[in-house]
Amino acid sequence: MSYFLPETDPVLTAARGLALAHPGLIEVNSSPLYLRARAPHPDRTVGLVSGGGSGHEPLHTGLLGLGGLDAVCPGAIFASPHNRQIYEASVAAAGSGGVLHIVKNYTGDVINFQIAAERLRHDGIPVATVLVDDDLATDAADSATGRRGTAATTVVEKLLGAAADRGASLQELADLGARVVAASRSVAVAARAQTSPTTGSPAFTLGAGTLDYGVGIHGERGTRTIAHPPVDDLVRRMTDDLFDALPAGPDEVLVVVNGLGATTGLELHAIADLLHTQLLARGIRPRVMAVGTYTAALDMAGFSLTVTRLEPGWTELWAAPTRTPLDLPRRILTDDHAPHAPAAPSRPGATPEAATAAPGEAGGRAVLDAYARIVTQVRDNLTRLDQLVGDGDFGDNLAGGVRRAVELADTTGADGMTALAGAFLDDVGGTSGPLFGLLFQHLASAVPSGDGAPDRAALATATAEGLAAVQRVGGAVVGDCTLIDALVPAAEALAAAADTEAPLTEAAQAAVRGALATASLRPRRGRASYVGDHAIGVPDPGALAAALLYVALADVHEPATATRLPAPGYITLH
Known part of the structure; x- marks a missing residue:
């Protein structure tokens, strides 16, 4: 992967390429670097700004536009954006009701977004923050940092984008975001590390027949290394951990089956079917299943599962129209969408006995x-x-x-x-x-x-x-x-x-x-x-x-x- 990145400023080059691929949708500001949606919804009064280290695409930039974010601040690969990027993007994106920051819980992101928020308040621009902290692998009682923010960020950005287009106020958006985060948990596994852009080699090595359980989207090692079980057993274990970590709540859920960069669609859709079976066995009704690569870790071979307990009205927000580079699946599942065909009839000659x-x-x-x-x-x-x-x-x-x-x-x-x-x-x-x-x-x-x-x-x-x-x-x-x-x-x-x-x-x-x-x-x-x-x-x-x-x-x-x-x-x- 490192052989294909430009030698100078790969993030800016990629931002320009994204704008070229979606003409009329995205504007790129190069100094400081941020991307802005050209045509937000006319009823929107609060600008939505997010960002973080690059290498997670299509996270953030994929939801830039109508029904999504107003501005995105990309940092260097796996590195936080600078507060000046965030501040100037927020000034450009702020509406009459202010600006909302959607921040993944990583130390660099949190600090730089907080500094930008202080500068905005000094300028008299209303600002609030939604902190995404969905990663159950880092949920430790003795941790001052708290859980990392990972793939649930896509869910937060989509639901808040739809709510903002309906004219929701800054406080309403902040409250909604906090509820979505509280109702969401994620866990990720990897069978191969991402390629280091510097060395061209895997960032860490795993023994044959093992995988890392609880990896982070910046390529962090998992919280433990385990023997690679059959995939249905792995999905069962991840589902158990997700529901052990989720607060009690509604039995209707939104799920994200997310590739970490090198996992194929064939694999992700097979995992989605296994997850669907696990959910039904628990009496849980999946109403939305988003399957694809939404929050990558460069080219890591692995996947994450995210479950969000749905409150009334959230499925309608998910189904709301968007005009963004990433075309999220917006159809709502009903009970008659079960993919399994009836059992095949017995072969000729077979009897009930x-x-x-x-x-x-x-x-x-x-x-x-x-x-x-x-x-x-x-x-x-x-x-x-x-x-x-x-x-x-x-x-x-x-x-x-x-x-x-x-x-x-x-x-x-x-x-x-x-x-x-x-x-x-x-x-x-x-x-x-x-x-x-x-x-x-x-x-x-x-x-x-x-x-x-x-x-x-x-x-x-x-x-x-x-x-x-x-x-x-x-x-x-x-x-x-x-x-x-x-x-x-x-x-x-x-x-x-x-x-x-x-x-x-x-x-x-x-x-x-x-x-x-x-x-x-x-x-x-x-x-x-x-x-x-x-x-x-x-x-x-x-x-x-x-x-x-x-x-x-x-x-x-x-x-x-x-x-x-x-x-x-x-x-x-x-």
Whole structure:
């Protein structure tokens, strides 16, 4: 990021660029630097002024204009604006009823806005302040500074902007702002620090599989570092903390799912859905869901959640029109806006009895459970391998498909292998998902649903038939560096060892050897083929996943001999 910033005065340059991108909307004063809205609402009598360190865009500048702020004072990156900026911006923005300052609770911001307020009072200009302090991570009883001001600032600025356009007085705006702040709490997490504009390197480092909980928008470290949980568990924990910190109040809320700079829209919208579920489970009705990057910390990889308890009339203020660079979502949610479609009907042949049957205790269900444990253990390893040769999604796709299979087995009573086939054929995208589904579909005929080990001959036949189906569709052969390189030796071992003591263990050993041998191959199919020689030295993740299925079969049906097999984590360690 530092390579793209101008070498001299990047903040002024960016301010001019914002004005160019929104012609007729913004006026830039360069000395001292502040931005002013060109066309405030004619009914407004109080000017709204905010600002703070740069690097949080679109915070402040994104809400400059009708329905928002009258002036914004940007400081240097992560640094407070100077009191002279604030004073002169306030003089320019003040209406007949004075000027209101909206200030995030950071020491530099507070001091400089206070000095500017003293100068305005000396000049006879009425002034009041709304101090935003929503960050629950810094809510410590022994802190003289108090909570930091973070993403709830967007909520405050939007609601006060609408109220100011209705002609609200200075005192009315100050009182409204204080109530909005009191009803709001935020918490943020990060998986990667922002890039320092000075060094071009991350401002701090996090260990693999960890994240910082309670980070600040100036790139401050979190209040603690935690092991990275599944995202639904993380959202649940953050929601618990938010409602533990929020004062009691109405059950209707406004929520902001905010990216910290490097978090994609895909991720933020997924988090929004998880949060929505958590809120409904608590009897809370979300009336507004704003999802996007509103308060960044340069390019930090992370997100924050903000919850504001809504008083009567606040949804109307949120929905009021604006003409600002940032187009906030202003639609109000109703109960019929729930995004979830009705449950899909049962597959042909399913019966109500089957839907409520208890899962099998052994056989295919035991194999499914064993495979699920293995996949959970090695998901991150498979992801790292796929990042080296592909797009990095294989571990998540495999784990997601297995989770879906477990859900199917639990809810429909389907046998484990049948559930794997259904999940991967119907619900797992990409290339490998349906191919694995074909394999599972054939294996389902050989792995019994009840007690007892599979017939070895039947399993050899099913493996061969599944292999043939995968080859018919995918066209791969041994040596192409795909799952075929694991399936062929497994099929051959089963065919040759049908009468031996431990044919499943031998098949698993053969599949593991075949999968690991793909590291010496130059891929000829799939995404790995695009990286050419860069893939040499990396075993194919799909081949490893196929081999681990036979490891699961051996673990369940030949536990005594399966101890010869290497641990799944070791198999997938690169």
